[in-house]
Amino acid sequence: MSSDKTIDVTLEVWRQKGQGDKGHFENYEMKGVSTAVSFLEMLDGLNDRLINEGKEPIAFEHDCREGICGSCGFMINGQAHGPDTGTTVCQLHMRRFKDKAHLVLEPWRARAFPVIRDLMVDRTSFDKIQAAGGYNSVNVGNAPDANSLPIGKEDAGEAFDAATCIGCGACVASCKNASAMLFTSAKVGHFAKLPQGQPERDRRVVRMFDEMEQLGFGACSWTQDCEAACPKGISVKWISRAKKDYLKARLVHDMHTGPSKESGPG
Amino acid sequence: MVLDSKCPTGPIETRWTRHKGNIQLVGPINKRKHHVIVVGTGLAGASAAGTLAELGYRVTVVTFHDSPRRAHSVAAQGGINAAKNYQNDGDSTFRLFYDTIKGGDFRARESNVYRLAEVSANIIDQAVAQGVPFAREYGGALSNRTFGGVLVSRTFYARGQTGQQLLYGAVAGMMRQVDLGQIKMLPYRDMLDLITIDGEARGVVTRDLLTGKVEAITGDAVVLATGGYANVYFLSTNAMKSNVTATWRAHKKGAFFANPCYTQIHPTCIPVHGDLQSKLTLMSESLRNDGRVWVPRKQGDTRAPNSIPESERYYYLEEKYPTFGNMVPRDVASRNAKYVCDDGLGVGESRQAVYLDFRDAIQRLGKEAIEARYGNLFDMYEKIAGENPYEQPMRIYPAPHYTMGGLWVDYNLMSNLPGLFVAGEANFSDHGANRLGASALMQGLADGYFVLPYTIAPYLHSRGPRKAIDESHPEVKKALADVHEKTNKLLSINGKRSVDSFHKELGLLMIDKCGMSRNEAGLKHAIEKIKGIREEFWQNVNILPKEGQTANQELEKANRVADFLEFAELKCHDALTREESCGGHFREEHQTPDGEAKRDDEKFAHVAAWEHQGVGAMPTLHKEQLTFENVKLSQRSYK
Numbered sequence: 001m002s003s004d005k006t007i008d009v010t011l012e013v014w015r016q017k018g019q020g021d022k023g024h025f026e027n028y029e030m031k032g033v034s035t036a037v038s039f040l041e042m043l044d045g046l047n048d049r050l051i052n053e054g055k056e057p058i059a060f061e062h063d064c065r066e067g068i069c070g071s072c073g074f075m076i077n078g079q080a081h082g083p084d085t086g087t088t089v090c091q092l093h094m095r096r097f098k099d100k101a102h103l104v105l106e107p108w109r110a111r112a113f114p115v116i117r118d119l120m121v122d123r124t125s126f127d128k129i130q131a132a133g134g135y136n137s138v139n140v141g142n143a144p145d146a147n148s149l150p151i152g153k154e155d156a157g158e159a160f161d162a163a164t165c166i167g168c169g170a171c172v173a174s175c176k177n178a179s180a181m182l183f184t185s186a187k188v189g190h191f192a193k194l195p196q197g198q199p200e201r202d203r204r205v206v207r208m209f210d211e212m213e214q215l216g217f218g219a220c221s222w223t224q225d226c227e228a229a230c231p232k233g234i235s236v237k238w239i240s241r242a243k244k245d246y247l248k249a250r251l252v253h254d255m256h257t258g259p260s261k262e263s264g265p266g
Numbered sequence: 267m268v269l270d271s272k273c274p275t276g277p278i279e280t281r282w283t284r285h286k287g288n289i290q291l292v293g294p295i296n297k298r299k300h301h302v303i304v305v306g307t308g309l310a311g312a313s314a315a316g317t318l319a320e321l322g323y324r325v326t327v328v329t330f331h332d333s334p335r336r337a338h339s340v341a342a343q344g345g346i347n348a349a350k351n352y353q354n355d356g357d358s359t360f361r362l363f364y365d366t367i368k369g370g371d372f373r374a375r376e377s378n379v380y381r382l383a384e385v386s387a388n389i390i391d392q393a394v395a396q397g398v399p400f401a402r403e404y405g406g407a408l409s410n411r412t413f414g415g416v417l418v419s420r421t422f423y424a425r426g427q428t429g430q431q432l433l434y435g436a437v438a439g440m441m442r443q444v445d446l447g448q449i450k451m452l453p454y455r456d457m458l459d460l461i462t463i464d465g466e467a468r469g470v471v472t473r474d475l476l477t478g479k480v481e482a483i484t485g486d487a488v489v490l491a492t493g494g495y496a497n498v499y500f501l502s503t504n505a506m507k508s509n510v511t512a513t514w515r516a517h518k519k520g521a522f523f524a525n526p527c528y529t530q531i532h533p534t535c536i537p538v539h540g541d542l543q544s545k546l547t548l549m550s551e552s553l554r555n556d557g558r559v560w561v562p563r564k565q566g567d568t569r570a571p572n573s574i575p576e577s578e579r580y581y582y583l584e585e586k587y588p589t590f591g592n593m594v595p596r597d598v599a600s601r602n603a604k605y606v607c608d609d610g611l612g613v614g615e616s617r618q619a620v621y622l623d624f625r626d627a628i629q630r631l632g633k634e635a636i637e638a639r640y641g642n643l644f645d646m647y648e649k650i651a652g653e654n655p656y657e658q659p660m661r662i663y664p665a666p667h668y669t670m671g672g673l674w675v676d677y678n679l680m681s682n683l684p685g686l687f688v689a690g691e692a693n694f695s696d697h698g699a700n701r702l703g704a705s706a707l708m709q710g711l712a713d714g715y716f717v718l719p720y721t722i723a724p725y726l727h728s729r730g731p732r733k734a735i736d737e738s739h740p741e742v743k744k745a746l747a748d749v750h751e752k753t754n755k756l757l758s759i760n761g762k763r764s765v766d767s768f769h770k771e772l773g774l775l776m777i778d779k780c781g782m783s784r785n786e787a788g789l790k791h792a793i794e795k796i797k798g799i800r801e802e803f804w805q806n807v808n809i810l811p812k813e814g815q816t817a818n819q820e821l822e823k824a825n826r827v828a829d830f831l832e833f834a835e836l837k838c839h840d841a842l843t844r845e846e847s848c849g850g851h852f853r854e855e856h857q858t859p860d861g862e863a864k865r866d867d868e869k870f871a872h873v874a875a876w877e878h879q880g881v882g883a884m885p886t887l888h889k890e891q892l893t894f895e896n897v898k899l900s901q902r903s904y905k
Contacts, residue, residue, distance in 0.1 A: 008457070011808065017816070018816065018817070022292075034339075034539075034542070036539045036540060036652075037539070037540065037542045038544070038650075040544065041542040041544050042542070042758060044398070044542060044544055044766070045542050047764075048764050048766060048767070050763070050806055051764040051810055051820070052764070054808075054810070055810070056810050056811045057810060057819070057820060059817060059819055060505060062333075063331070063336055063505040063506055063507050064338065064340070064341050064545075064548045065505070065544055065547070066341060066504060066508075066544045066545075066646065067646065068335075068340055068341050068427065068430055068554050068649075068653045069335075069338070069340050069341065069505060070335065070340075070813075071331070071332075071336050075336075077733070086645070087649060091646070091649045091650065093649070093650070094874075095652060098724070102689065116343070116817050117816070117817045118477055121816065122286060122332065122476070123332055123333065124332055124333065124453055126333065127333050127334070127335075127441065130437075130441050130443045131441040131445045132437070132445065133445075134438055134441060135396070135438035135439060135441055135442040135445075136395065136396050136397050136438070137442060138392075138395045138439075139320045140313075140316070140317045140320060140392055140397060140439070140715045140719070141392075143387075143388070143391035143392045143394065143395035144391065145391055146350070146390045146391045146393075146394040146400075147407045147408055149394075150402075150406020150407060151405075151406050152402065152404070152406055153401075153402045153403060153404045153406075155402075156399050156400065156401065156402040157399075157401075157402075159397075159399040160399040160424055160425060160427075160431070160754075162433065163397075163399050163424075163431060164427060165681040166335075166428070166430075167333060167335050190397065191397050194397050194399065196395055196396070196397050197393070197397055198512070202361070207490055212531070215323075218507065
């Protein structure tokens with residue numbers, strides 16, 4: 001729009017062709033960027049320019065462009081999703097930046113998130129954690145009436161606060177240990193907060209924690225960078241609660257991992 | 267060819283029960299002999315895959331995302347309908363059925379819609395059992411709110427992220443089956459073609475988006491749950507990767523595409539800010555429960571909204587439609603927004619926006635109450651527009667959002683192409699010419715949890731357990747070769763224009779000539795222009811890098827845009843052929859004196875199912891006549 005300001009920014013972007021490529025930074029000068037556009041729209045504009053110049057566009061993950069699918073995400077000057085709190089990079093708008101800003105863009109860095117290309121990383125390890133217990137074992141067709149178990153307003157709200165995790169990986173990226181504790185604990189906590197999650201509470205936390213460790217994520221040393229980076233503002237309290245659940249399951253209820261999968265339908 | 271919907275006859279209240287009782291089953295020991303391929307992991311796909319696997323079928327799931335949780339169902343905001351009558355306000359299965367048929371402007375199949383209303387209650391039960399954190403009242407019961415086009419409060423919600431929570435519930439159920447070894451999950455796999463053998467759907471061709479490897483996955487039935495085609499407009503509320511490829515390729519292999527002209531323009535979205543706009547963001551319809559829509563009465567009134575006194579505000583929906591007010595269905599709200607902007611009353615820099623004002627609700631209920639209901643939506647608006655909706659009205663404008671058209675299916679959700687099942691937004695079945703709010707979530711989960719697991723059985727039973735098809739089969743080899751050829755062709759074009767530039771050009775043409783308002787001359791012009799854009803695409807598109815054996819986002823987009831450039835022509839053709847106005851399809855030549863849609867029930871109370879005859883060639887029309895025995899056809903009025 002005509003009345004919007006424009007700024008000039010310099011982008012220093014990580015380019016890497018894949019796992020085998022060493023990778024390097026490349027600089028791009030962006031002149032006259034409207035402050036009304038989003039960060040990714042600015043990158044779209046850059047990519048269009050690169051294609052017109054016959055150069056390879058920058059690969060970055062994105063989809064919904066409204067902060068809910070969890071696809072997008074990279075570091076801007078060392079901050080996951082950029083400088084705003086509670087914001088995914090697709091929601092970040094250029095009005096946030098000053099003229100002549102120098103912005104370094106890097107992919108999430110974690111052993112469990114191998115780089116695919118440029119700013120895109122492989123987060124399928126998150127689903128492996130999810131598959132290790134992030135569910136209630138209830139077959140379709142068996143459910144009682146939805147109102148049969150009352151759940152207090154605050155409890156439902158709190159469960160929602162944990163369930164709102166979009167699986168973007170910013171928590172892992174911002175943690176110096178690349179720990180997935182916030183992601184895993186949020187899922188554990190969501191179910192632990194609801195009556196329907198109680199029957200499998202112990203199995204769930206033990207299996208998910210163990211899976212998380214096996215996948216090469218780091219341990220949690222309580223730096224709390226995860227909560228600060230989380231675009232959904234998920235609290236580290238869920239980590240405390242999940243750790244407590246884990247200890248209780250292992251030490252008090254004597255829950256072990258191992259071949260604990262039920263057999264499939266007969 | 268006569269389209270047989272296979273709908274049961276007799277009293278509508280018992281059609282589904284009788285159907286379930288009469289259809290053949292696949293017994294427990296035989297289920298594992300059938301391999302079902304599910305493409306798409308949104309509400310319909312995830313629920314179908316999970317439920318089929320629970321039953322014992324072998325299931326392979328294909329998604330082009332890195333994770334099933336990315337499917338665009340995740341972005342649905344406002345809620346899901348169900349005929350529970352928890353609010354004691356007169357809801358019932360019949361009322362939900364009636365509201366949906368009327369909301370669809372009497373262009374949907376009665377049997378399908380009744381079934382939808384019937385199973386809706388079970389969906390809420392299942393979601394709660396899965397741990398979906400729906401909003402609750404203090405006493406612990408589920409909360410409800412109202413949506414457009416209805417006079418009861420039947421919508422269940424989880425703040426403004428209902429789609430996200432329902433999707434995660436369905437995905438959780440699916441991931442449990444992955445854990446149990448009942449589902450093989452294939453992320454980063456883009457379906458690029460359907461494999462048909464002896465006229466039946468027996469598999470899909472996929473391209474691995476990380477390595478470029480092209481593979482065939484064969485099975486005994488294919489379920490497409492690949493969403494809608496609103497991205498034909500480039501700017502829509504859809505995610506950027508949402509596309510028509512899976513259903514379009516199936517269409518080119520013989521599956522009829524029904525009612526493509528029925529597209530829904532949602533009335534409340536954040537307006538366009540400029541040329542780099544990449545998509546349009548939805549502001550949930552639920553906001554219309556508490557927000558009041560208005561424009562200044564005077565043309566060119568550029569005063570700040572808070573300084574415009576009440577008497578100089580035109581609350582056009584409240585004045586025109588006293589009974590439903592701001593809660594009229596989407597097509598009515600969108601058209602009226604367009605009318606007032608066309609009349610020069612629009613606001614904002616572009617003058618292509620109207621106000622959605624919460625001043626009165628905040629005064630009446632307090633800021634905390636509004637925050638509790640819509641918190642995240644207000645935050646989202648502020649992040650994008652840079653304005654605080656607690657202090658000044660939101661600026662909104664209609665945007666393409668949902669597509670009622672899709673592949674034709676019978677009562678068993680099977681295409682005319684045997685073995686191909688279609689669920690969710692990808693099929694045409696339940697919403698007629700306009701979908702009511704909170705019905706999409708309902709339909710996707712109804713199809714996946716409670717319909718398809720039953721209705722897939724007769725087909726599988728009739729074919730019996732079959733030998734697996736391997737890559738040496740001539741049809742499979744041909745399908746793989748076709749995909750390779752198309753990929754190589756795209757990469758070999760030494761063009762100058764980016765894929766996005768073609769997509770934008772198509773989108774602007776479509777929103778102009780086949781958007782909220784259509785006419786004969788405009789549609790004919792559009793068809794000619796589409797042919798031109800398509801021709802230029804195949805000569806002048808520039809895909810970089812020029813490598814297929816690697817992650818290549820431009821190549822991914824190119825496949826999708828190539829398909830949109832073919833599909834768009836069919837959509838315009840359908841709009842041209844349907845010489846009436848109904849729901850989201852508005853032909854300027856067919857309107858009532860006060861600007862409402864004017865149907866022609868005598869000539870057009872049918873489903874228009876199109877058969878592909880070649881790119882650019884005239885498709886063949888097959889009509890499925892719709893009969894209304896349980897609701898009286900009437901002029902849809904919300905006054």
